[in-house]
Amino acid sequence: xxxxxxxxxxxxxSSKFKVLSSKQQRYKSLKPFIIALWLSLLFLPFKGLNxxxxxxxxxxxxxxxxxxxLRYKKLLMQGxxxxxxxxxxxxxxxxxxxxxxxxxxxxxxxxxxxxxRDYFLDVAVLAGIYIILALGxxxxxxxxxxxxxxxxxxxxxxxxxxALLNTKCGIDFWSALPFSxxxxxxxxxxxxxxxxxxxxxxxxxxxLGFGEIVRLILNNWDSVTRGPNGISGISPPxxxxxxxxxxSYYYYxxxxxxxxxxxxxxxxxxxxxxxxxxxxxxxEIASSVMGINxxxxxxxxxxxxxxxxxxxxxxFAGKMQFVSPESFTFMxxxxxxxxxxxxxxxxxxxxxxxxxxxxxxxxxxxxxQLYRMLSLGAGLVLLMIFRPQGLLGGKGVSLxx
Amino acid sequence: MFLQQLLNxxxxxxxxxxxxxxxxxxxxxxxxxxxxxxxxxMLGAYLGIIFLAxxxxxxxxxxxxxxxxxxxxxxxxxxxxxYGFTIEKIAYKPLRNAPRxxxxxxxxxxxxxxxxxxxxxxxxxxxxxxxxxxxAGFEFxxxxxxxxxxxxxxxSIIVMIALRFFIRKTRMGKAMxxxxxxxxxxxxxGINIDTVISITFIIGSGLAAVAGLMVAMYYGLVNYxxxxxxxxxxxxxxxLGGIGSIRGAMLGGILLGLVESLGASYISxxxxxxxxxxxxxxxxxxKPGGLFGKAELEKV
Numbered sequence: 001x002x003x004x005x006x007x008x009x010x011x012x013x014s015s016k017f018k019v020l021s022s023k024q025q026r027y028k029s030l031k032p033f034i035i036a037l038w039l040s041l042l043f044l045p046f047k048g049l050n051x052x053x054x055x056x057x058x059x060x061x062x063x064x065x066x067x068x069x070l071r072y073k074k075l076l077m078q079g080x081x082x083x084x085x086x087x088x089x090x091x092x093x094x095x096x097x098x099x100x101x102x103x104x105x106x107x108x109x110x111x112x113x114x115x116x117r118d119y120f121l122d123v124a125v126l127a128g129i130y131i132i133l134a135l136g137x138x139x140x141x142x143x144x145x146x147x148x149x150x151x152x153x154x155x156x157x158x159x160x161x162x163a164l165l166n167t168k169c170g171i172d173f174w175s176a177l178p179f180s181x182x183x184x185x186x187x188x189x190x191x192x193x194x195x196x197x198x199x200x201x202x203x204x205x206x207x208l209g210f211g212e213i214v215r216l217i218l219n220n221w222d223s224v225t226r227g228p229n230g231i232s233g234i235s236p237p238x239x240x241x242x243x244x245x246x247x248s249y250y251y252y253x254x255x256x257x258x259x260x261x262x263x264x265x266x267x268x269x270x271x272x273x274x275x276x277x278x279x280x281x282x283x284e285i286a287s288s289v290m291g292i293n294x295x296x297x298x299x300x301x302x303x304x305x306x307x308x309x310x311x312x313x314x315x316f317a318g319k320m321q322f323v324s325p326e327s328f329t330f331m332x333x334x335x336x337x338x339x340x341x342x343x344x345x346x347x348x349x350x351x352x353x354x355x356x357x358x359x360x361x362x363x364x365x366x367x368x369q370l371y372r373m374l375s376l377g378a379g380l381v382l383l384m385i386f387r388p389q390g391l392l393g394g395k396g397v398s399l400x401x
Numbered sequence: 402m403f404l405q406q407l408l409n410x411x412x413x414x415x416x417x418x419x420x421x422x423x424x425x426x427x428x429x430x431x432x433x434x435x436x437x438x439x440x441x442x443m444l445g446a447y448l449g450i451i452f453l454a455x456x457x458x459x460x461x462x463x464x465x466x467x468x469x470x471x472x473x474x475x476x477x478x479x480x481x482x483x484y485g486f487t488i489e490k491i492a493y494k495p496l497r498n499a500p501r502x503x504x505x506x507x508x509x510x511x512x513x514x515x516x517x518x519x520x521x522x523x524x525x526x527x528x529x530x531x532x533x534x535x536x537a538g539f540e541f542x543x544x545x546x547x548x549x550x551x552x553x554x555x556x557s558i559i560v561m562i563a564l565r566f567f568i569r570k571t572r573m574g575k576a577m578x579x580x581x582x583x584x585x586x587x588x589x590x591g592i593n594i595d596t597v598i599s600i601t602f603i604i605g606s607g608l609a610a611v612a613g614l615m616v617a618m619y620y621g622l623v624n625y626x627x628x629x630x631x632x633x634x635x636x637x638x639x640x641l642g643g644i645g646s647i648r649g650a651m652l653g654g655i656l657l658g659l660v661e662s663l664g665a666s667y668i669s670x671x672x673x674x675x676x677x678x679x680x681x682x683x684x685x686x687x688k689p690g691g692l693f694g695k696a697e698l699e700k701v
Binding site: 038039041042045046047147149194197198201202204205206208209210212213216217220330331334337341370371373374376377378379380381383384385388 | 432433434447448451452455480483484487491492495496499500501502503504505506507509510511512513514515516517518519521522523629633636640671672674675677678679681682685686689
């Protein structure tokens, strides 16, 4: 009797489970197409019926593929992890790496102008400027954990200071550089004093507002900045009466500054100040209990980050020999933030990699340049979902604040 | 002159208030600055132009203008709500338990994506919204009010009253307030958090769509980057009123509109866009909680 009942119970439940699971199965296999249909419905008014149909096919295929890939997410992530570990020891120069690798890389960078066309050198100079910028922002976002969305304002201040000093007062690059850097550092301090009383996301908005205000001033203060027309005729730096206007000379100048930036930020990162920043990033309250003056160290982070932006700005103005507010939009800020996040918050090698990738990629993929910002936006979302620590970021670094 | 500017400010402010409501509702529930919200507003304006052009093409506009307008509004709201819903599902839901900055960066990504999406599909040039109301209006104690301005102010007031009713009196509104207070407790008493969050995004996006459409009518020109600046201004309005507070967002929006239009006429119109940022920085320094906000305790 009991056994019979038990059997009946078993068959009933198992059949029930079977029905449920097959239903679920059907829904599961249909789900990509439902999602694709929904997305193409949203797409419909913007480009018409034909485009929406194509969109449906493309998106359903890509969602199916993505789901297939997600099944192996763990494996992929492990692969990326070992890759990033490996690159740490081979591709990028560390204390552990062989001197051959280190000096080989350096030698490669030094003889680069003899190997490539001027066009590529131009890209390399741009990449160098962005590396300095990204390393500067990395101090603020990666080390101290403060999201700064108006970083481009410091870059603009640095560039305009040099541009104005040079064109209005005839001061050369090397005498103007301290003023450029000094002014940006001071403005970093001035912004930080009010902004640092705010919590993470408010801070992001206030810095964004600061960036926008600086751009508006540059755009509208016609008597000084010449408004949207910008300032032209800035002279390039001169060393021993040799003008660095030539691209290969300028490349070496940028290379030296990049190496200097890497060297100093690395030193600072492992110094007392750097450790204090990391402590604040990981836990503000605990670090204040340990006797770290939080406001003071955050101020340092802001000013130190701004310092590099000022340097990059002056180099940029010297290279372009022209500055206009158009170069300092919010999108530029976002691009620098992307470099830092893509490479890995707080990882100096990662940030360099991120900057190089984001400068090189649109140059290599010329045809799809229109889609550059589109994919950058989508990439940010995907990165946050699947790998918030970036390509080379360690596990310990988090986006906490 | 002063009264005229006051009226212009009120019109602008009621639009800001509508967008600010979306920010404040999402912030109240998710503690997330929904960067993509301004983009939804921009989508609303574009969708309005697209649907109106469609109705003109099939001859509905010449048959009955008001029917075409109503349908345009309804369709734009539906589509924007769907966009808001989808964005939440794709970009924010997987990050619900992530550190605070992750969803913010994800939201910036969505915002950039939508801007370029509209630019690529609709072109980078300005789009023109057909002038339906003309410049017709009436004089009222030396102030000239167009019918369009009246329409914008009245629509905003009606929508805001409806929203207030929804949040105060209905079951779902009650659930929303509960989730805003304490997510864990709300889920323990049987409220489906995911549904509430979805509804919040749907309502907020619908409000943004209304705002976008009305601005497109008011200015007649739409561009793919209007969402960014309007989003920041609306966020300022939300902070001004105290973020998370519904009536704060309404009042903040109107105040900001007044500040902007009075500032543009009495100080300098070139820095029109900067006033919002200055106001934002001042409030955050002087009274970070806003007008109706509560002082926030930092949780350990």
